[in-house]
Amino acid sequence: xxxxxxxxxxxxxxxxxxxxxxxxxxxxxxxxxxxxxxxxxxxxxxxxxxxxxxxxxxxxxxxxxxxxxxxxxxxxxxxxxxxxxxxxxxxxxxxxxxxxxxxxxxxxxxxxxxxxxxxxxxxxxxxxxxxxxxxxxxxxxxxxxxxxxxxxxxxxxxxx
Numbered sequence: 001x002x003x004x005x006x007x008x009x010x011x012x013x014x015x016x017x018x019x020x021x022x023x024x025x026x027x028x029x030x031x032x033x034x035x036x037x038x039x040x041x042x043x044x045x046x047x048x049x050x051x052x053x054x055x056x057x058x059x060x061x062x063x064x065x066x067x068x069x070x071x072x073x074x075x076x077x078x079x080x081x082x083x084x085x086x087x088x089x090x091x092x093x094x095x096x097x098x099x100x101x102x103x104x105x106x107x108x109x110x111x112x113x114x115x116x117x118x119x120x121x122x123x124x125x126x127x128x129x130x131x132x133x134x135x136x137x138x139x140x141x142x143x144x145x146x147x148x149x150x151x152x153x154x155x156x157x158x159x160x
Contacts, residue, residue, distance in 0.1 A: 001049075005042060012041030012093040020089035029081045036075065037090040040068040044094060058132065061094055062139040069147035073154055087144050094140060099133035106130075 016037030017030055025033065044064035047053035053060065072086035106126030113119045 001051075005045060008045045009038040009042045013038040015093040016089045019092040020085075023085075023089055025085045025089065026079075026081055028079050029085050032075050032079055032081075033086050033089050036068055036071045036086050037093055039071060040064045040090055041093050043067055057096065058136055058139060061096075061136050062143045064094060065091060065140040065143035066146060069144040072144075073147045073151050077154060083148055091140050091144055094136075096133050096136045099129045099136070103130035103133055 013034035016033045020030055020033045041064065044057075044060045047055045047060035047063060048057060055063075068087050068090050069083070072083040072090065075086060076083040103126050106122045106124075106129060109122035110119055110126060113122055
């Protein structure tokens with residue numbers, strides 16, 4: 001369990017650094033971005049663990065995204081960088097890629113299916129996975145931006 005936890009944190013940090021590089025955030029933000037991603041993604045990992053939190057991926061991602069927003073808001077004045085520079089790359093490792101993949105596969109199989117039973121099964125897969133993917137992304141965006149609006153003075157003082 002501990003090894004999986006550490007691996008999860010390291011991979012999330014690496015992904016956040018990569019997404020930060022694509023987004024062209026300032027170099028001073030890379031370490032903070034990696035730290036926020038590692039903490040948030042590990043939080044989600046623990047919340048979803050059967051023995052600890054046993055939460056659905058949607059609830060766990062919402063809580064972890066809120067944590068991402070909180071951390072980004074309070075780190076941003078320290079590094080004189082807007083909070084968005086931290087939480088966008090930190091959230092990207094939590095995007096539910098497997099649900100998007102299964103949703104896309106379901107719609108392709110709907111189109112290629114030859115019987116009504118196959119169509120119904122794969123349409124169900126498309127709809128279920130697509131709705132879960134959409135709900136997770138919506139929860140991520142909503143929960144990560146709540147701290148910015150809640151702590152306006154702290155969030156917007158980073159670039160002054």
